[in-house]
Amino acid sequence: MFDLKQAIDDAQFVTFMTGAGVSTASGIPDYRSKGGLYSDLASPEEALSDENLRDHHEAFHDWVVKKMYYPDAKPNVIHEKMAAITNRKGAIVTQNVDGLHQKGGAKHVIEFHGNLYNIFCQKCGQHFDYQTYLKADVHAQDGGILRPGIVLYGEPINPDVVERAIAAISRADLLVVVGTSFQVYPFAGLIGYAKPGAVLAAVNREPIALPAGAHMVVGDAVAVFSKL
Ligand SMILES: [Zn+2]
Known part of the structure; x- marks a missing residue:
C-alpha cells in the first residue's frame, strides 16, 4: 500500500x-469539469484565445472578469x-x-x-493592479489594451x-x-x-x-x- x-x-x-x-x-470552480468554469460555453478555447483578445477585446475582457477572478479566494x-x-x-x-x-x-x-493578477498594457508594457483591469481594459494614456499575463489558447x-x-x-x-x-x-x-x-x-x-x-x-x- x-x-x-x-x-x-x-x-x-x-x-x-x-x-x-x-x-x-x-x-474556484473546476476548470473544464461539469458545473465548472466553462460549462455554459460551447468553446472555452474560443473565449480564452489570442484571437478573441486581438479581435474582440471587449468580449474577452467581459468574459474573463465575470468568470475567472476570485480575488477573495483563500x-x-x-x-x-x-x-x-x-x-x-x-x-x-x-x-x-x-x-x-x-x-x-x-x-x-x-x-x-501565468497569473491572472499580473496585468499589463500590450502597447507600452506598464503594469496595473487587477482592480484597475476589473473596471476597464484600455490604458487611457496610450489606448493600449490591458491583459492578464496568462497563457491563452494559441499562445506558446x-x-x-x-x-x-x-x-x-x-x-x-x-x-x-x-x-x-x-x-x-x-x-x-x-x-x-x-x-x-x-x-x-x-x-x-x-x-x-x-x-x-x-x-x-x-x-x-x-x-x-x-x-x-
Ligand atoms: Zn499603455
Missing part, C-alpha cells in the same frame, strides 16, 4: 504538479501543506492562474500558465517558464500530480522529464493516466493533504 506521507518524508526533493482540483476547495489546506513541504525541499509547477500557491506561502512556484508557453518547470521536475525524486485530469498539453507531457527511478504519484478524485509504476491515490485532495 502506497503511503504518500512516508514517500514525502523519504524524498530529498518533492515536486508537485497541480491543477484546478487544488483550488476548488477555495471556491488558500486551503492543500496549498498550505504543499507550501510547507516545498519551502523545505521542493517546488510546485501549477496550471492554476489564481496565485493561491503563493498566497498559501509557497516560495518555489512555477506558474506554467514562455520558454523560461518551460525551462524552470523541467528543472523542477527532473530534479525531483518524488513527483506528485494533484487535482488535474492531466489532459492538457504541454503541461501533462512534463512528467516525461522525471528522472529515472523517481517515485511518481497522483492524487485526484478520478484515476488519471500515468506512466507505468506510478501510484494513484483516488480521493479528495483536501482529505489526503489534511493528514500530511
